[in-house]
C-alpha cells in the first residue's frame with residue numbers, strides 16, 4: 001500500500017508536462033515506414049511507448065533512444081521471429097495491426113491481461129473488409145491476433161465506435177492499400193496522425209469528418225518534435241483548480257482542438273484558466289496555460305463531448321465532487337473498455353471517499369460539493385485511475401492509501417517528481 005495523502009496545502013509553480021503519448025506512438029509508427037530514417041525529438045519515454053519501440057525492434061527496425069530523442073534508423077520491416085508483445089498499450093496493438101495488415105509476412109500480436117480483455121473486433125472487421133487475413137481469440141474479439149499481411153484494397157468505412165485508434169489503424173493500412181480508402185467518423189476523434197502525415201507531405205484529404213487516403217510514395221525521412229500531453233497535464237491542473245491559493249503555469253502543452261474537451265469543461269465549470277500563448281508547430285497547436293484555484297459548478301457531458309476528453313473523465317468526476325450541483329456524464333460507455341473499466345473504478349473509489357456518485361451504464365452522476373474523506377482506494381492497475389486518486393487525496397480530510405502506483409510508468413513516469421515540485 002502507498003500513502004497518497006501527503007499534506008499538500010496548495011499548488012504553485014510551473015511544469016512542462018510529459019510529451020504526448022498519442023503523438024509519440026504515431027511518430028514511431030510513421031517513422032518505421034520511412035526507409036531513410038526518422039528522428040523524434042522530445043519523445044515520451046514511458047512503458048507504453050517502449051511497447052511500440054520493442055515491437056518495431058522485433059520487426060527488424062534499428063531504433064535508438066538517447067535521452068528523450070528516438071532515432072529510427074533506415075531499413076525495412078521484416079517478419080519477427082516471435083510474438084509481438086504490446087504490453088498494456090491499446091494504441092500499440094491497434095495501430096500496429098493496421099500497419100502489419102499490409103506487410104508481406106506473418107505476425108502475432110499479444111499483450112498483458114488488461115489488453116487481452118480489450119475489444120479488437122473493431123479493427124479486425126474493417127481490416128478484413130480491406131482484404132486482410134487477420135484472426136483473434138473468441139470469434140476475433142480479443143488478443144492474441146494473428147495476421148498474414150499482404151495485398152489490401154481501399155474501402156469506404158464508417159466507424160461504428162468513435163475511436164482514434166481504429167481510425168489511425170485504417171489510415172496506416174490505407175496508405176499501403178490499392179485504391180482509395182475513405183474513413184468516416186460520426187464524431188471527430190483525435191487527428192494527430194492526419195496532421196503528422198500532412199506535415200510530412202503525405203496527401204490526405206480531411207473534410208467533413210471523413211478522411212481519404214490514397215496509396216503513395218512513403219515518407220522518406222523526417223523529424224518532428226512532440227508537444228506536451230494535455231491528458232497528463234490535466235492531473236496537476238485539477239489539483240491546482242481544487243486546492244486553495246494555487247497558481248500553476250503549464251508550458252508547451254498540445255492544444256489540438258480534438259484534445260481540449262477537458263479545458264472546455266473546466267471553463268464551463270467556472271475554472272480560472274487562461275491561455276498565455278498559442279502557436280502552431282509541426283502542424284499541432286501548442287499552448288502555455290495558467291490556472292488558479294476556482295469555485296466550480298456542475299456540468300453536463302454527453303456522447304458528442306466524449307472523444308475530446310475520453311481520458312479525462314475520471315478527473316472530471318473527481319472535480320464534480322467539489323462542484324456545486326449535479327454533474328451528469330452520459331454517452332461514455334467506451335470508458336468500460338480502457339485499461340480497466342474506468343466508470344466502475346472511479347465509482348468504487350469516489351464512493352469509498354464519501355462522494356455522492358451513481359454509476360450509470362454509460363456514465364456517472366455526481367452531486368457536489370462533498371468533503372471527501374480518507375479511504376483505501378484501488379488503482380485497478382490503471383495509470384489514469386492511480387493518478388486521479390493521487391489528486392483526490394489532496395482534497396481528502398483523512399489518509400488515502402492506494403494498493404499500488406507502479407502503473408503510472410505507462411504514461412507519466414515523472415508524475416511524483418512533478419507533483420512534489422509544485423506542491424507546498
Ligand code: S3P
Nearest residue numbers: 022091162163164165166310311
Ligand atoms: C488514443 C485514443 C483513445 C484514448 C487512448 C489513446 C490514441 O482511445 O483513450 O488513451 O492514441 O489514439 P480510443 O481511440 O480507443 O478512444
